[in-house]
Structure formats: C-alpha cells, structure tokens
Amino acid sequence: MSEIPLRAAVITVSDRVHRGVYEDKSGPAAQASLKELGFEIVATVVVPDEAPAITDALLTWSSKAELVVTTGGTGCAPRDLTPEATMPVLERLVPGIAEKMRIAGSTFEPRSWLSRGVSGLRGRCLIVNLPGSPKGVIESLDAVGMVLIHAIRLANGDTAH
Numbered sequence: 740m741s742e743i744p745l746r747a748a749v750i751t752v753s754d755r756v757h758r759g760v761y762e763d764k765s766g767p768a769a770q771a772s773l774k775e776l777g778f779e780i781v782a783t784v785v786v787p788d789e790a791p792a793i794t795d796a797l798l799t800w801s802s803k804a805e806l807v808v809t810t811g812g813t814g815c816a817p818r819d820l821t822p823e824a825t826m827p828v829l830e831r832l833v834p835g836i837a838e839k840m841r842i843a844g845s846t847f848e849p850r851s852w853l854s855r856g857v858s859g860l861r862g863r864c865l866i867v868n869l870p871g872s873p874k875g876v877i878e879s880l881d882a883v884g885m886v887l888i889h890a891i892r893l894a895n896g897d898t899a900h
C-alpha cells in the first residue's frame with residue numbers, strides 16, 4: 740500500500756448555499772464519495788461564485804491536500820466561473836479527468852456536456868471541478884475515482900504501475 744496520504748479538501752461554490760438560501764448537499768455528497776475511495780477529508784469550504792474567493796480557497800487547500808475538488812459554478816449561467824477561477828491555479832492540465840466525467844455523465848444527464856469543469860495539477864495536488872448538483876457530484880466521482888488516485892500517486896512520485 741502506498742505511503743502517500745490521501746487528503747482531500749472539498750470546496751462548494753454556490754451563491755445560494757453561501758447565503759444560506761439552502762443547505763449544501765453537494766459538498767457532503769463529495770465528502771462521502773471521497774471517503775469511500777479512502778480519502779481523509781481535511782477541509783470543507785463554502786464560497787460564493789466569486790473568482791477571488793474560489794482562487795484563494797484553491798491556493799490555500801492545494802498546499803495542504805493531495806486532492807481538491809470544487810462543486811458548482813461550472814455551467815453557462817452568468818455567474819458560473821469556477822473553471823476561470825481554477826485555471827490560474829493549475830500548473831499542468833489533466834484534461835482527461837474532466838472529459839471522462841462529461842462522457843460518463845452524459846449517460847445519466849445529456850446536459851453534462853454543459854459542465855465546463857477543468858482538472859489539473861498544482862505541484863503534487865490534483866484539482867478537479869465537479870458539477871454543482873449532488874447527483875452530478877456522485878456520478879462524476881464514480882466515473883473517475885480510481886483515476887484520481889493513480890494521478891495523485893504519480894504526482895507524488897509513486898511511479899510504480
């Protein structure tokens with residue numbers, strides 16, 4: 740078993756959750772799926788659909804975890820800008836993870852193609868944008884769970900295949 744810790748931070752991007760209009764169900768859904776994959780959840784954060792807040796949270800937690808996932812704000816609505824706030828933080832893209840999530844999602848929800856989420860690496864940390872709905876979170880993590888872990892092991896120097 741690899742010695743690499745599997746610490747994950749979950750960032751919920753939602754104006755309405757941030758304002759308390761409704762309870763965050765997507766963040767807890769991500770936590771549950773990640774725990775099943777063997778991750779320790781080191782942070783759960785809620786931020787509005789504001790680029791500085793999203794970018795700051797990514798910068799903070801990418802230095803303290805091997806995986807940071809965001810949920811929400813990946814769509815085409817005017818305030819959906821999570822991908823745009825994520826790109827400046829990434830050093831290397833891992834586009835296949837986002838592509839696989841969209842392809843897998845399309846079997847459940849044809850509108851999965853409208854998630855503009857990105858995925859990539861900052862140092863040894865893998866960052867992945869998930870869609871905002873709890874259903875989208877679960878479906879997406881189910882589709883890429885093991886791929887995430889392999890990517891993290893490689894990024895952290897465990898290159899055994």
Ligand SMILES: Nc1ncnc2c1ncn2[C@@H]1O[C@H](COP(=O)(O)OP(=O)(O)OP(=O)(O)O)[C@@H](O)[C@H]1O
Binds near residue numbers: 752762811873
């Ligand atoms: N964190 C969340 N918890 C529970 N439900 C959510 C969450 N994010 C999204 N959803 C559900 O998915 C739907 C579409 O996602 P959308 O991105 O519009 O929500 P949102 O990010 O909370 O929106 P906004 O940022 O405008 O408040 C929402 O109407 C809601 O039903």
Ligand SMILES: Nc1nc2c(c(=O)[nH]1)N[C@H]1C(S)=C(S)[C@@H](COP(=O)(O)O)O[C@H]1N2
Binds near residue numbers: 851872
């Ligand atoms: N697997 C999966 N992906 C999904 C969905 C879903 O239900 N399941 N919802 C789609 C919808 S309806 C939208 S609008 C986009 C963007 O959602 P977001 O803006 O909440 O991130 O995610 C898409 N991706």
